[in-house]
Amino acid sequence: MVFLVAVPLSLGIAVASGAPLIAGLISAAVGGIVVGALGGSAVQVSGPAAGLTIVVAEIIHTYGWPVACLITMLAGVVQIALGAFRVARAALAISPAVTHGMLAGIGVTIALAQLHVVLGGDPQSSPVANLAELPHQLAHNHTPAVVVGVVTIGCMLVWSRLPDIGRLRPRQVPSALVAVGVATALAGFMGWPVERVNLPESMADAWSGPALPHPDQAQGVVVSVATLALVASVASLLSGIAVDRMHDGRRIRLNRELIGQGAANATSGALGGLPVAGVIVRSTANARAGGRTPLSAILHGVWVILLVALFTPLVEHIPMAALAGLLVLIGVQMVNLAQLRDLRKHHEVSVYLVTMTGVLLLGLMEGVLVGLALAVLVSLRRLTRMSVLTEERDGRWHIVVQGSLTFLGVPRVTDVLRSIPAGAQVDLDLHVDFMDHAAFESIHAWRVDHERSGGQVDIDEVHENWYERSTKLDAPAAKTLLPRGLARSWARRRSHDDTGPVSGLLLAGAREYHASTTERMRTTMRRLAHCQQPKVLFISCADSRLVPNVITASGPGDLFTVRNIGNLVPPYQPNSDDSVGAAIEYAVTVLEVPSIVVCGHSHCTAMQALLEGTSQDTGDAEVGQLARWLHHAGPDRAFQPASENVPSAEAVGQMSQANVVRQLENLLSYPVVRRRFEAGTLELTGMYFDLETSRVQILDEQAQRFVPVPEEVLSAPESDSQAHKGVGVTGTAEESEAAVKRAEPTH
Structure with a gap:
């Protein structure tokens, strides 16, 4: 499968680079065999890469093909040295926005140049010149080659979208092979006089080994070697990491992979081949076809050698316009919109666009340097x-x-x-x-x-x-760092400590707190030591998965928290010995909190017990108190799911939301709460936390549904009191209709 993908791509990249056609096949064979045997990736397939096309074309244009082979050899030696000194991970420090922008610029350059070939003309000297000449090219020079190129592009676009029909699975056959095959058959059937692939009769005739440059070119050769080694290394390592997501086998060993890439480039340059790098298209085809070991990459190189040795006349029927059409589509696909959307989420689109524009207008290295400079400035601004x-x-x-x-x-x-x-x-x-x-x-x-x-x-x-x-003239010299280890914060650590005694885990956490957090909290806790002035009485479920201070981004002194099973508020009864009632009275009368929040959550086992009827007296003394406590939720019709067909988890969610509404009503049965509520000095808010999405929803009192936290609350509030006041009922039902289809309580 990889062999069928590699043959047309290798020939096309050789055309785009201005190299002999046989050089593409030589590098494909060397990349498969050498990197497969010596590299560190189980699935990645290497060969001539579209991302190197501009670099190689410039080198060939400046120094000629023999010196280009020498540069490829020396770049391979540099890669071997980098891998031996274990600096492969340093290449990953380059921002992905720069890398993707560079590839996008290369892709646009390839597409513009080869589009002229498809239209029957010759590519210009730069992307800007190609773009300026394109209208004239569209209006003139239409030949049968245009039809061949257009048919190639059309076949590739259509083939990848065909549905499976029974056992016929079109997408299992590479679209590039189908497109080139159809274009070749069409040109042969019609007898069109189009230019075709011309391979030498033997490898001996094709070989043109590396040659030494003119002494005046030495400095430029050194720069070209460094450029080629850097671009090929970064492209290979990033491709290898991306391919690791497509299989469950051994992960890539970066330094070994870099040594394998260097050995392949040294060999390819010595044999008269193009530079080699990891290629995401072939690697993806390998992973999807079931490749799990380097043997598939090695065999694909063997098949390429057999093709050159036994089937050269068959390859020579391929029209050059078909390869040009193939390259046009490959160049367009290098502008990956999915990656652009991901970069937009991280606010790095500017780096991507600047790098791409720099590559198009200034050149590859100049564009990359401009992109790197902007990426550094963006990072400094963030830091x-x-x-x-x-x-x-x-x-x-x-x-x-x-x-x-x-x-x-x-x-x-x-x-x-x-x-x-x-x-x-x-x-x-x-x-x-x-x-x-x-x-x-x-x-x-x-x-x-x-x-x-x-x-x-x-x-x-x-x-x-x-x-x-x-x-005191003793300021720290660098940013604040934790004294030892990493702060666990709220995220539960998963390590061997979890298998030990619980007391040991908590003691380890206390030691970590003393080491990393105590000093930073000392000033705040010293100020809070003698009094507390919380802003909210927060009534929540005792479920261990719900952490009030995390979901509200609050700290010490902000919340007066009451937690119990089911976040219940028993109705007010005089002379009752009730812990929840005592906490409510203390918070409202002594602490004078301006707000009370009742927070439920999804997957609540207390609500599930109510739904299943286990809150009734079972006669089991071991759960008798639990059953009596859950009676405070009220086993009435308000807690029935909207439909009998509602899935269990969704029914429990509806129960939890309806329960929050009921507990807000129970709060008003307390005289101190009702008095302040009616006076407008106390606010009651319903909150719901979805465990699966980790999102907080707020009860909209007007619409009687839970809605996402409004954007105006998420932005910086003018004051704490305004922030709490805005949490209750702001936001419209229309703005959150899609997010709350399953969040409507039946109460």
Whole structure:
């Protein structure tokens, strides 16, 4: 299968590079056999690659074919050295946006040049010239070769979209082979006088080994060797990593793969072949056809040798226009829109477009260098990104600075600080992982001036004490790092510790907390040690998969949390000894929280028990208390699924959402809650967490359904109180119709 894909592609790439046609087949055979035997990938297939076409064409045009063979050999030696020194992973440091932009630029260049060949003309010297000449080419020089090229492109487009009919599976046959075969048969049947492939009668006649360059060309040769080695190495390693996702066999060994690629290039150059690299098209065909070991790549190279030795007359029937049409479509497909969408999600489209444009207008290396420079600037901007949030309450200003505080952010911070009225009390929270000297000086100078004017400044630092240590001339030298290991945060670690005693796991977690988090929390906890002022009474299920502080991005002192099975609120009863009621009264009357949230979740086992009727008295003393507790949910018609055909998980989700509505009603049975609610000083909010999607939904009281968190809540709120107030009922049903089709409670 790979052999059938490789033959037309190898011939076409040789045409696009301006190399002898036999060079494409030589490199295909060498790439399969040498890289398959010595490389580090189980499935990747190597050979002449479209991504190297511009580099090779420029080398051949500048130095001639014999010197190009020498450059290929030397590039292979460089690759072997890189692999031997185990630096293969360093090549992966190049941004994928630059790599994909480079390939897109190469693809457009190939497509524009070969389109002229399809139309019966000759390609121009640059992509810009090809584009400018295209209208004239479309209007003139129409020959039978145009029909051959168009038929080739049409067959490739149609063949890959044909459906399977019984046992006939068209997509199992390579579209490139079918297209070239149809075009060849059509040209032969019609007797068209089109230019065809011309191979030498023997390999001895074809061989033109490497030759030394002229002394004046030595410097250019060195640059060409480095360029070819770099581009071929990056293309091969990225292709190998991508192919690993298509099979479940041995993963690629990068340094060994680089040595194998270098050995193949050294051999191909010595034998008069094109440069070799890992090719994603052939590798994909190999993986889909069932290849699991390097033997498939090796055998594909053997079949290429047999083709050259035994079936040369058959290959010589192929029209050159068919190969040109093949290259046009390959070039267009190198502009991968799926990759462009992925880069857009990560805000790297600018790097992609700049690199592609640079390759088209300036050249390959120049375009790549411009793309790399932009990628570095984008990364620096992200690394130094910071935000400044300001809030004023009762004459006291609260300012939060987050991110990396460098000289680039000094103007923004200074503008905010200078806007604070003289004599005001200021809480300045520095949530920064780095502060340079310019930032320290600007903040310290403002603090001195503000305190001289009668103001008061309280600076708290969550991470490393950058400001405090700078005042003592002992500031850290680099970004804040964890002292030992990695912070687990909320994500449960999966390691051998999980198999040990639970107490040991918790003690290990405590040690990790002391090592990585204590110092950064000390200032905050010292401030909270003597009082608490939570903003929300948060009533949630005791389920271990639901972590309130994680799904609300809150920290110490923000939530007064009550957790129980089913996030239930028993109706108010005087003189009852009820823990939930005591917590509600304490939060509302003593802590004076402005908001109460009841949070349910999907896959709730308490709701499943209600749905299955296990909340009834079973007579089993071991679950008697659990059964009596679940009675607080109320076994009425409100908890019946909308349809008997509703799947179990969806029915439990509907139950959980209806249960949240019921518990909000139970809250209003408490006099202290109803009194403050009717006075407008207390807000009740329903929340629902979907475990499978990890998304939070909010109860829309008007539509009586749970909807995604509105965008205006996700953006930076003006204050905490406004943020809590916006969580309740904002958002329209139309905006979230698709996301909440299964989220409507029946209550």
